[in-house]
Amino acid sequence: MKIIITGSLGHISKPLTKELVRKGHSVTVISSNLERKQEIESIGASPAIGSLHDVKFLTKTFTGADAVYTMVPPGNYFDPNLDLLAYYQALGQNYAQAIQHSGIKRVVNLSTIGGNLAEGNGILRGAHQVELILNALPTGIAITHMRPNSFYYNLLSYIPMIKSIGVIAANYGGDHIIPWVSPIDIAAAVAEELTTPFEGRKARSVASEDLSGNETARILGKAIGQPDLKWVLISNEETLNGLLTVGMNPKIAAGLVEMYAALHSGLLAQDYYQNKPTVMGKVKMSDYAKEFAIVFKQESLA
Numbered sequence: 373m374k375i376i377i378t379g380s381l382g383h384i385s386k387p388l389t390k391e392l393v394r395k396g397h398s399v400t401v402i403s404s405n406l407e408r409k410q411e412i413e414s415i416g417a418s419p420a421i422g423s424l425h426d427v428k429f430l431t432k433t434f435t436g437a438d439a440v441y442t443m444v445p446p447g448n449y450f451d452p453n454l455d456l457l458a459y460y461q462a463l464g465q466n467y468a469q470a471i472q473h474s475g476i477k478r479v480v481n482l483s484t485i486g487g488n489l490a491e492g493n494g495i496l497r498g499a500h501q502v503e504l505i506l507n508a509l510p511t512g513i514a515i516t517h518m519r520p521n522s523f524y525y526n527l528l529s530y531i532p533m534i535k536s537i538g539v540i541a542a543n544y545g546g547d548h549i550i551p552w553v554s555p556i557d558i559a560a561a562v563a564e565e566l567t568t569p570f571e572g573r574k575a576r577s578v579a580s581e582d583l584s585g586n587e588t589a590r591i592l593g594k595a596i597g598q599p600d601l602k603w604v605l606i607s608n609e610e611t612l613n614g615l616l617t618v619g620m621n622p623k624i625a626a627g628l629v630e631m632y633a634a635l636h637s638g639l640l641a642q643d644y645y646q647n648k649p650t651v652m653g654k655v656k657m658s659d660y661a662k663e664f665a666i667v668f669k670q671e672s673l674a
Contacts, residue, residue: 374398375566376433376440376476377417378424380408383525383555384482384562388441389417391563402433424463430470439478439566442467444502449624456624460498464505472509480565481506482558483517485551486631486640488575493640494631495624507573516565520558520578521551521644522635524660527592531668534596539604541614543629544636545585546605551641552588553580554660557653577644580653588657595661596668608633 375392379385380403392399393416400418403409412419422429424445434440444463447454471479486493487500503517530540544550561578583591585603593601608629615625634640 373438373567374436375400376420376437377401378441379443379445379482380405381411382445383523384443384558385441386415386559387556388559388562390415391559392566393417395563395567397567400433400437402430424466427466427469427473430466431473434470434474434476437474437476439480440471440476441480441482441562441566442506443482444498449620449628452621454621454624456495456621456627457498457501461501461505464502467502468505468509471506471513477513478566478570479506479509479513479515480562481515481517482562483519483575485519485521485577485644486634487517487519488643489634489639492630492634494629494634495627496631496640497627503575511572514570515573516570517573517575518558518562518565518578519575519644520561521553521580521641524552524554524580524655524657524664527588527660527664528667531671534598534601534668535671538598539602540585540589540592541604541606541610542585542632543606543608543611544632545588545603547584547586548636549582549584549641550588550635551579551582551644552657553578554653554655556655560653575643575647577647577649578653579644579649581656583657591657591661592664595665 375397377385377389389399389401400420401412402420404423406421409419420433444460447456447459483503484496484499486496487503490500506515557580558578589601589603593599612625612629
């Protein structure tokens, strides 16, 4: 198959590209960074250097392909001028136009846990809007929306907090379960969806391990030499103030707090538990903790 991958060589797209190339598929990776060209070629894929904001470029790149993996790269949450919802909607529309004009018939779109929700999911509302935009395409285009859980690597943002006050503090977690996922497990699921015949529309949850905040803290703490590391539950207001203090866009900060609160209340994971995968991913928190510890140590030396 000829498959187009967006997301450059990011956390999901790189292992996804390697897996597809290994299985003999012809893979083109879209990147806005010319410096990625050589690395893309080194793993056996073809680079397409251009912008996701350029519909003509996307249409040209998509034309002749059998399938495409679409994702919206993360915006800069510290940009005071970023309208995150508008950003998602714009890229969703760009993808929709390019898919329709290029004739692609198979789309696997990276959405998120809570991507089924029109409200109450904070910053994830943008992913929901992209689902709606793509679902409005002609029915002859098969679309799978991948809805992965909380990414392991998001825990890296708590490293400064662990170093300064010795705990992980958030308005979710504690004794409550957090559904986690590894990008490697997402990549494996996306590869399967891209290469498996399908008609219509569907959503697929992707998960690696369900753990409470306290269990998560214990595993990470052991890996970094702080076996008594705690996950402390704090209020929405305290969480928001912390995000604003470090300079985050106020609207995005509020959206993050709402998202975390929805995770804590169970709203965000409702669809996940109703459609939980029969087989969980292979990468567990104890595996990821080794990577976390390396970054923790590097930041200690910086």
